[in-house]
Amino acid sequence: MVHLDVRAQGATYFISPPITSSHEVSSNLFNPQWLEAQGLIEGTAQGRAAAWFIRLKDEQLVLRHYRRGGLPARFSNDRFLWIGLRRSRPWRELSVLSRLHALGLPVPVPIAGRVQKKTVSYTADIITRRIPGARSLADFMLASYFGDTHDQNARDEVWRETGRVIRAFHAIGAHHADLNVRNILVDEQRKVWLIDWDRGRLNADAAIQNRSMARLRRSLSREAELETMARQGWPLLMSAYSRGP
Structure with missing residues (x-):
């Protein structure tokens, strides 16, 4: 089982794998408006999950906001049912990525995730390292x-x-x-x-x-x-x- 570090700020949870827990993970890194105002966004990509390409000092990152697909998206395009932090989308994806990365398989390096709990639902984001020139x-x-x-x-x-x-x-x-x-x-x-x-x-x-x-x-x-x-x-x-x- 992969261990993930968690830091809570009220109903917001910041999740980091041990391999990247030294990164300074703040709420600003998950805020596209703030990132754009600082000139840190190099581009965007649209799909079922919106993504922003970030340059932070000498590091290239990807911020992705989780969205729903199919029929559930008609009711809410980015809210998911809250059934616990360990069952959230970022927690599960960071766990899988950490395990695959540890095995030496070609996946993006997982950096951090954010979960914002809203009573019985939550919204979420994930940051990974960008693969240069890909x-x-x-x-x-x-x-x-x-x-x-x-x-x-x-x-x-x-x-x-x-x-x-x-x-x-x-x-x-x-x-x-x-x-x-x-x-x-x-x-x-x-x-x-x-x-x-x-x-x-x-x-x-x-x-x-x-x-x-x-x-x-x-x-x-x-x-x-x-x-x-x-x-x-x-x-x-x-x-x-x-x-x-």
């Missing part, structure tokens, strides 16, 4: 499709490396709850990373992992250009996945 697998492949400098050998190797990396996670029972082409990053050395471990878990069985692979394949089929590239790339990914890391 872009999503989708963006990497689309850049190639639209004439970027990546040659065929480079694209093929990224497909294979993606398969090897996913297999390394699955070999220790890790399950990514939303494995798709936007949550797989490729850095400047073409190293592959898996990000956004919200609702991720360990000790998943083969059936759950197979469904995760099917989810990834569906995400490729949603964009015509990616589907065209996947017809050649997916067999390479699966071949490497089958052989293992």
Whole structure:
């Protein structure tokens, strides 16, 4: 079990893994308006979870606000039922990330989380270290499709490396709850990373992992250009996945 440090300020809880508990975690780090006023925000990303890219001294961080998806989002887009701090989204994600990082797997370094309890519900945020120079697998492949400098050998190797990396996670029972082409990053050395471990878990069985692979394949089929590239790339990914890391 991973130990997490907790500091409470009234109904607000700040959570830090021991590997990063030396960071000065204040409420300001979770406040996009304050960060922007200080000139610390370098960019943003929108998805189911809003994200802000932060430069803090010499360190690049990502602040992500937890949002709900699907039908529950119609009732509240960022409030979750309070069933205890250890069952909160940041606590679970920081726990999983800490364990995966300790095993040497390519995930963002977990920095801190914040939970703001509001009677029977809570809102939450998480901060992780940003992976410098990385872009999503989708963006990497689309850049190639639209004439970027990546040659065929480079694209093929990224497909294979993606398969090897996913297999390394699955070999220790890790399950990514939303494995798709936007949550797989490729850095400047073409190293592959898996990000956004919200609702991720360990000790998943083969059936759950197979469904995760099917989810990834569906995400490729949603964009015509990616589907065209996947017809050649997916067999390479699966071949490497089958052989293992």
